[in-house]
Amino acid sequence: MPWVTRGLSDGIVTTRYPRRPDGYGDGFRGAVRTVDPSGGDAEEAAAVAAVCPTGAIHVDRAGVRLDRGRCILCGRCVAERPDRFAFDPSPEVAGLTRASLVVGADGPGDASELAEARAALARRVRALRRSVHIRHVDAGSDGAAEWEVNALVNPLYDVHRLGIFFTASPRHADLLLVTGVGTAAMVEPLQRTFEAMPEPRVVLAAGTDATSGGLVHPTYATGGGVGDVLPVDVWVPGSPPSPFSLLHGILLGLGLLDDRRRAAGGTSSGGPR
Amino acid sequence: MSDAQAHAVGTGDTDPGRSAVPTTSSGPGPTSASAQVVVAATDLAATVADQVEAGGRFAGLVATARPDGATTLQALLVRAKDVAVISAALPPGAEHYPSLTPTVPAADWYEREVHDLFGIVADGHPGLDPLVLPLPHGTVRPRPGGPGGPGRVLHPDTAPLPAEVAGEGLFTIPYGPVRSGVFETIEYLVETFGEDIPSLRTRVHYKHRGIDCRFGALGLDDAVLLAERVEGTASVAHAAAFSCAIEQLAGVTVPRPAQLLRVAHAELERIVNHLDSMVRHCEGAGQAVANARLSTHKERLLQLRSRLCGHRFGRGVVVPGGVSGPPSWPVDTTLSDLERLERAVRSDVGALMVTPSFLDRLRKTGPLPPQVVAEHGAVGPVGRGSGLAADVRADRPANPYRTLGFEVAVARDGDALARQHVRVTEVRQSFHLVRQALDELGEELPALRARPGTSQHAAAGHGPGHEWWTPAVPGDGIAVGAVEAPQGELLYLVEVAGGRLARVKPRCASFHNLALFPAAFQGDIFTDFVFIEASFGLSPAGAAG
Numbered sequence: 001m002p003w004v005t006r007g008l009s010d011g012i013v014t015t016r017y018p019r020r021p022d023g024y025g026d027g028f029r030g031a032v033r034t035v036d037p038s039g040g041d042a043e044e045a046a047a048v049a050a051v052c053p054t055g056a057i058h059v060d061r062a063g064v065r066l067d068r069g070r071c072i073l074c075g076r077c078v079a080e081r082p083d084r085f086a087f088d089p090s091p092e093v094a095g096l097t098r099a100s101l102v103v104g105a106d107g108p109g110d111a112s113e114l115a116e117a118r119a120a121l122a123r124r125v126r127a128l129r130r131s132v133h134i135r136h137v138d139a140g141s142d143g144a145a146e147w148e149v150n151a152l153v154n155p156l157y158d159v160h161r162l163g164i165f166f167t168a169s170p171r172h173a174d175l176l177l178v179t180g181v182g183t184a185a186m187v188e189p190l191q192r193t194f195e196a197m198p199e200p201r202v203v204l205a206a207g208t209d210a211t212s213g214g215l216v217h218p219t220y221a222t223g224g225g226v227g228d229v230l231p232v233d234v235w236v237p238g239s240p241p242s243p244f245s246l247l248h249g250i251l252l253g254l255g256l257l258d259d260r261r262r263a264a265g266g267t268s269s270g271g272p273r
Numbered sequence: 274m275s276d277a278q279a280h281a282v283g284t285g286d287t288d289p290g291r292s293a294v295p296t297t298s299s300g301p302g303p304t305s306a307s308a309q310v311v312v313a314a315t316d317l318a319a320t321v322a323d324q325v326e327a328g329g330r331f332a333g334l335v336a337t338a339r340p341d342g343a344t345t346l347q348a349l350l351v352r353a354k355d356v357a358v359i360s361a362a363l364p365p366g367a368e369h370y371p372s373l374t375p376t377v378p379a380a381d382w383y384e385r386e387v388h389d390l391f392g393i394v395a396d397g398h399p400g401l402d403p404l405v406l407p408l409p410h411g412t413v414r415p416r417p418g419g420p421g422g423p424g425r426v427l428h429p430d431t432a433p434l435p436a437e438v439a440g441e442g443l444f445t446i447p448y449g450p451v452r453s454g455v456f457e458t459i460e461y462l463v464e465t466f467g468e469d470i471p472s473l474r475t476r477v478h479y480k481h482r483g484i485d486c487r488f489g490a491l492g493l494d495d496a497v498l499l500a501e502r503v504e505g506t507a508s509v510a511h512a513a514a515f516s517c518a519i520e521q522l523a524g525v526t527v528p529r530p531a532q533l534l535r536v537a538h539a540e541l542e543r544i545v546n547h548l549d550s551m552v553r554h555c556e557g558a559g560q561a562v563a564n565a566r567l568s569t570h571k572e573r574l575l576q577l578r579s580r581l582c583g584h585r586f587g588r589g590v591v592v593p594g595g596v597s598g599p600p601s602w603p604v605d606t607t608l609s610d611l612e613r614l615e616r617a618v619r620s621d622v623g624a625l626m627v628t629p630s631f632l633d634r635l636r637k638t639g640p641l642p643p644q645v646v647a648e649h650g651a652v653g654p655v656g657r658g659s660g661l662a663a664d665v666r667a668d669r670p671a672n673p674y675r676t677l678g679f680e681v682a683v684a685r686d687g688d689a690l691a692r693q694h695v696r697v698t699e700v701r702q703s704f705h706l707v708r709q710a711l712d713e714l715g716e717e718l719p720a721l722r723a724r725p726g727t728s729q730h731a732a733a734g735h736g737p738g739h740e741w742w743t744p745a746v747p748g749d750g751i752a753v754g755a756v757e758a759p760q761g762e763l764l765y766l767v768e769v770a771g772g773r774l775a776r777v778k779p780r781c782a783s784f785h786n787l788a789l790f791p792a793a794f795q796g797d798i799f800t801d802f803v804f805i806e807a808s809f810g811l812s813p814a815g816a817a818g
């Protein structure tokens with residue numbers, strides 16, 4: 001079979017996301033949510049927090065809070081404390097403020113701060129062209145994040161259909177997508193890339209490593225994510241961040257999600273297959 | 274073990290002066306495969322050279338800081354039946370030892386790494402230029418293994434690679450660290466007179482994360498999670514190699530159902546990595562349809578893995594002593610999904626391998642001189658594409674591969690096409706292995722399900738003899754875990770002292786093979802670059818540490 005016929009033989013394989021939810025939620029670990037965020041005595045608080053290898057879980061009298069920006073989705077809390085934690089299949093885990101990644105008691109961060117961040121971002125990205133160009137920089141990833149970013153152009157996600165393209169030049173870039181823990185050696189190259197981008201520009205921290213340093217931080221060579229180096233607009237947790245999470249984060253950062261979906265925040269979009 | 278020891282003694286016999294070297298087996302359990310030899314630092318180079326002469330393959334040099342300020346140098350030698358660790362101690366304050374590189378050139382990069390991390394100088398090394406951590410002169414060094422590490426961020430000297438070659442008509446072209454396109458960060462410097470290539474050099478320090486020191490700060494349970502993130506595209510291999518070392522030190526054998534599930538995940542990992550390499554070849558060769566189709570298959574396989582365990586990269590599956598639990602998706606459904614994918618992959622890869630414009634682009638591209646490959650002891654598809662039949666799956670029989678039926682894929686030409694041929698064969702084999710493993714698992718599952726406590730957590734407190742997991746409490750000692758990662762042989766040197774992880778050193782194929790990268794540039798550098806890089810299939814994360 002010649003290649004052109006092969007290319008047509010499967011018909012349309014591309015997801016309809018974000019217009020429709022995608023069914024690929026089966027068994028998928030999008031994020032961890034709290035089932036029972038109530039607080040406990042000191043002993044219980046220490047026991048629950050100690051489960052997490054990255055310090056993502058914080059417990060006090062007010063309740064349990066889980067910082068998805070630190071979570072590497074190892075599943076230990078879910079396995080050991082199913083009474084308190086469960087996996088959420090939704091890949092829509094991105095947030096516009098660092099605080100909005102914290103779930104559990106008190107809800108997802110400070111609502112007014114989030115609204116402010118959203119409004120400011122919306123004002124800035126209004127001037128962006130209809131098609132958007134992304135510059136990717138790896139600041140010390142484990143290599144898996146690049147696969148997930150690259151997956152966005154495969155036929156199953158095909159972000160070109162949404163007018164999203166990757167560019168090699170920072171001068172043509174609207175969005176800087178950064179993967180990795182933010183190594184000391186990448187501080188300068190990151191800043192140079194950011195400075196070469198025209199305004200308005202959006203910065204997306206892709207993955208738990210880029211958000212907080214994940215399990216790799218702290219070492220003598222790492223920053224705790226890239227937030228200290230760049231003005232991050234969108235945080236996308238994940239270890240690595242899945243393609244749907246990245247896509248959701250990109251659309252969120254560009255103001256391309258309608259309000260209903262934005263408001264939905266972390267609720268499930270994964271339906272039955 | 275007895276064969277291996279006979280081998281070591283036989284080596285010593287050729288030089289009576291060294292035959293007195295004490296040879297001890299770590300021998301903590303049935304799966305143990307490391308022998309240990311202690312020599313004086315001044316004898317390290319000669320001992321390693323003897324071992325290489327006797328047929329051993331030099332596979333790395335690791336340094337470990339001791340609490341008292343001393344440093345241990347540990348050379349890894351892969352022999353017919355085991356991995357020997359040849360150790361030499363440097364007393365506190367000693368910063369020199371005779372270099373291995375003049376007699377064993379493969380030691381070059383390792384001695385540079387040791388210099389970067391410890392400040393220890395290999396006397397006689399041809400050029401200890403920074404590789405993974407270019408620190409300004411006189412800076413404190415991280416010294417992994419030592420107490421605590423530097424405790425603050427060390428700021429590397431980020432000056433670009435200096436030009437080495439001088440002359441008229443010289444062009445210096447820096448690639449990276451930030452690449453054009455979605456790539457991992459790496460630095461290349463090409464120095465060329467027109468289209469000739471006098472030199473290509475590479476450094477990986479931009480991505481250096483200080484992984485070695487981080488391992489020292491983690492407990493056993495967390496360390497396996499870090500291993501999964503050393504080289505994120507080979508998470509399963511890393512978790513397995515680390516676990517393999519721990520299991521040796523604990524003297525436990527992984528229950529067969531867990532072994533089978535590990536094989537299924539490891540081989541799925543190999544398939545997606547090999548597909549990734551092929552996709553990048555297609556991209557470079559302008560094979561748009563093949564590119565789209567193979568990346569679709571790759572994505573579907575990642576989704577299948579995610580159904581099987583909840584994670585697209587298989588993280589969380591392998592734990593020391595076994596696996597974290599049974600597959601989270603019905604085995605029969607997985608098998609039928611897999612069959613469909615296998616058919617599609619086979620058909621598209623088959624078509625690609627008879628597409629003349631694709632084959633022409635790879636043939637004679639990035640050829641590695643056979644003597645260079647042999648001398649370096651290249652691993653993985655890079656070595657096998659040049660006729661080196663090394664594959665941990667065949668060389669270490671203490672795993673289920675033998676019973677599942679497996680043959681090492683080898684090609685001889687040493688070019689990008691030969692490496693592609695190796696991957697094509699391995700993809701076919703890997704599908705077969707996954708099917709075999711899942712078939713057997715599927716037959717056993719009903720019986721396993723019927724028994725209580727079939728997950729690690731349910732088993733807590735139930736003691737050993739468990740189907741998916743057996744408690745693996747390591748005794749003190751040193752062990753080398755070995756696994757064939759998609760990139761090639763992956764070794765984990767693990768030292769446990771006082772029940773703590775005193776040293777964990779992943780020896781990634783990406784590091785070992787990357788040193789050969791410049792040797793592959795013999796044609797037109799600009800048009801060949803993408804194919805050489807894709808055909809090496811390495812991960813800068815694994816190389817940078």
Ligand code: SF4
Pocket residue numbers: 032051052053054055056057066070071072073074075076077078
């Ligand atoms: S899943 Fe996330 S929150 Fe839970 S233990 Fe693991 S890292 Fe911590």
